[in-house]
Amino acid sequence: MTTFEDTGERRRRTDRMPVITELLDEATLGGIVEEAWLALVGDEEFLVPSLGGPVSDAVSSWVEVVGPWTGSVVLTCARPTAEELARCLLKEHAPPVLDAEDVEDALGELANVVGGNVKGILPGPSVLGLPQVGAAPGAGAPDDTCRLHLLWRGRALTISAQGSPGGVPSAT
Amino acid sequence: MRALVIDDSRAMRRIVSGILEGFGYETQQAGHGREGLDVLDGGWIPELVCVDWNMPVMDGLQFVSAVRANPAWRSVTIMMVTSESEHGQIVRALAAGAHEYVIKPFTADAIRDKLALLGLLPEGAAL
Amino acid sequence: MTLTTTSFDWVRQLVHRESAIVLQPGKEYLVEARLLPIARSLGLADVAHFVEKVRHCPDPDSTRRIVEALTTNETSWFRDGDPFTALSSTVLPQLLGARGPNERLQIWSAACSSGQEAYTIAMLLEDALPNAATRVSITATDISREMVERTRAGRFSQLEVNRGLPAPMLVRHFTRSGADWEVAPNLRRMVTASQCNLAAPLPRMGPFDVVYLRNVLIYFDLPTKQAILRRVRDLMRPDGWLFLGAAETTLGVDDSWERVVVGRSSAYRPLKGA
Numbered sequence: 094m095t096t097f098e099d100t101g102e103r104r105r106r107t108d109r110m111p112v113i114t115e116l117l118d119e120a121t122l123g124g125i126v127e128e129a130w131l132a133l134v135g136d137e138e139f140l141v142p143s144l145g146g147p148v149s150d151a152v153s154s155w156v157e158v159v160g161p162w163t164g165s166v167v168l169t170c171a172r173p174t175a176e177e178l179a180r181c182l183l184k185e186h187a188p189p190v191l192d193a194e195d196v197e198d199a200l201g202e203l204a205n206v207v208g209g210n211v212k213g214i215l216p217g218p219s220v221l222g223l224p225q226v227g228a229a230p231g232a233g234a235p236d237d238t239c240r241l242h243l244l245w246r247g248r249a250l251t252i253s254a255q256g257s258p259g260g261v262p263s264a265t
Numbered sequence: 266m267r268a269l270v271i272d273d274s275r276a277m278r279r280i281v282s283g284i285l286e287g288f289g290y291e292t293q294q295a296g297h298g299r300e301g302l303d304v305l306d307g308g309w310i311p312e313l314v315c316v317d318w319n320m321p322v323m324d325g326l327q328f329v330s331a332v333r334a335n336p337a338w339r340s341v342t343i344m345m346v347t348s349e350s351e352h353g354q355i356v357r358a359l360a361a362g363a364h365e366y367v368i369k370p371f372t373a374d375a376i377r378d379k380l381a382l383l384g385l386l387p388e389g390a391a392l
Numbered sequence: 393m394t395l396t397t398t399s400f401d402w403v404r405q406l407v408h409r410e411s412a413i414v415l416q417p418g419k420e421y422l423v424e425a426r427l428l429p430i431a432r433s434l435g436l437a438d439v440a441h442f443v444e445k446v447r448h449c450p451d452p453d454s455t456r457r458i459v460e461a462l463t464t465n466e467t468s469w470f471r472d473g474d475p476f477t478a479l480s481s482t483v484l485p486q487l488l489g490a491r492g493p494n495e496r497l498q499i500w501s502a503a504c505s506s507g508q509e510a511y512t513i514a515m516l517l518e519d520a521l522p523n524a525a526t527r528v529s530i531t532a533t534d535i536s537r538e539m540v541e542r543t544r545a546g547r548f549s550q551l552e553v554n555r556g557l558p559a560p561m562l563v564r565h566f567t568r569s570g571a572d573w574e575v576a577p578n579l580r581r582m583v584t585a586s587q588c589n590l591a592a593p594l595p596r597m598g599p600f601d602v603v604y605l606r607n608v609l610i611y612f613d614l615p616t617k618q619a620i621l622r623r624v625r626d627l628m629r630p631d632g633w634l635f636l637g638a639a640e641t642t643l644g645v646d647d648s649w650e651r652v653v654v655g656r657s658s659a660y661r662p663l664k665g666a
Contacts, residue, residue: 350550351568355563363559368550368554372554375554375555378555382556
């Protein structure tokens with residue numbers, strides 16, 4: 094057997110990184126989101142599928158996953174929806190007026206919980222990043238995106254596991 | 266009984282503290298492992314610590330290792346509460362010295378069950 | 393067809409009677425959501441049809457499944473703790489001493505539901521005995537075919553394994569399977585699941601050294617309770633052990649059992665000569 098010098102480059106060409114659609118289907122992602130919602134948002138808080146559509150005044154939270162699959166798990170909703178989610182998460186501990194930090198923190202934690210569970214299904218080992226909040230990271234290829242459009246209390250919510258464009262973690 | 270709740274999410278700290286206070290615990294909070302160690306260093310030694318994994322400055326695994334390395338804190342029971350759910354990670358957490366592991370999302374009942382297993386559920390909290 | 397007020401009230405009363413848990417008005421859609429899988433598994437169009445059917449012709453299995461679906465407060469792993477620690481600390485050593493080296497111990501998880509009790513027993517035995525699968529067999533039965541299939545599959549959701557299952561046991565005895573956790577093959581091999589109606593003549597099984605008959609007798613009337621205990625006894629070894637639910641007793645039902653304190657729980661043993 095001829096031995097090759099390991100240049101790494103050759104390895105990247107021959108070892109294709111898996112795309113998310115090979116690893117995760119919408120039903121499984123939906124199950125993860127539903128369990129998170131029922132446990133953290135409220136045990137009567139059901140999510141129903143929706144057709145999607147543009148969301149105005151949108152805010153996103155996400156966590157990065159770096160491993161055999163690299164990408165982000167992203168939650169997107171309108172800002173008032175995020176406030177309502179924060180209020181549900183905090184339950185009786187919600188202050189009368191929620192500040193931006195409370196809302197971002199709650200939305201970030203939901204991304205952490207969903208993202209951590211998605212990561213648990215993927216081939217490992219992977220590293221989970223800390224939650225970030227802001228404008229959603231750019232999506233990668235369509236076949237490297239698993240996206241759910243949902244309605245929570247009649248409000249739009251999008252959850253996606255999306256590969257990073259170019260296969261590297263998005264710059265913060 | 267005392268519990269220290271360590272999580273970088275303020276919402277999660279409030280949720281976990283709320284659950285534990287409902288069981289009769291007196292609680293304190295910290296935003297990462299280093300802050301948690303500061304609480305212990307300050308002499309407030311809880312019976313229970315609930316600690317997240319992924320946090321800035323010092324993560325949960327490093328916190329567990331640091332606590333287990335200190336004989337003065339031998340009586341502290343550590344329960345990791347985290348969204349990290351890979352089999353290998355639970356093994357690592359237990360190997361580092363965590364006594365129990367709760368996967369997020371969890372319910373108050375899940376925490377209650379784990380505390381009952383550990384003998385850390387105050388009388389009357391079972392209902 | 394939506395759930396009628398009469399049906400919803402019937403469900404509320406049933407749940408309160410069997411579990412003391414109060415379902416507030418306004419929780420109709422919780423009932424809808426939790427009972428839909430059961431209705432579907434019985435080939436019924438919706439929850440309303442299912443509840444109407446059971447309301448007019450109550451049967452213990454359906455009422456039990458309704459109550460269980462709506463009262464998820466109790467874990468089913470190591471439920472109440474002591475009846476399982478009693479197995480490894482007291483019952484197992486006694487049985488091993490009383491039986492021959494090649495005799496297989498037989499344990500029965502009657503009304504096994506999705507299998508958590510049966511696998512709790514399997515985990516305990518696996519940790520207590522080398523080559524447990526060759527020394528013990530666990531029979532798990534349930535009246536529901538769906539539950540028997542679930543027990544055979546040995547797959548549980550993350551929310552289910554989060555409840556009352558010690559983390560060291562989770563990592564020792566389970567592997568991840570997609571979003572779920574699956575019992576290790578050597579444990580699945582210890583458990584044989586089959587369908588069985590306790591309220592009818594039982595198939596030939598056992599003879600059992602240990603029987604777990606927990607939280608199911610409460611759904612039957614007194615004559616049926618007595619008949620079930622008689623049938624169970626007939627399938628047990630004379631020096632066998634019966635574990636009932638934490639609030640259950642044979643007292644006032646069947647006086648052919650001797651109550652024995654085992655650790656911090658009770659077990660019932662066939663009374664000699666009864």
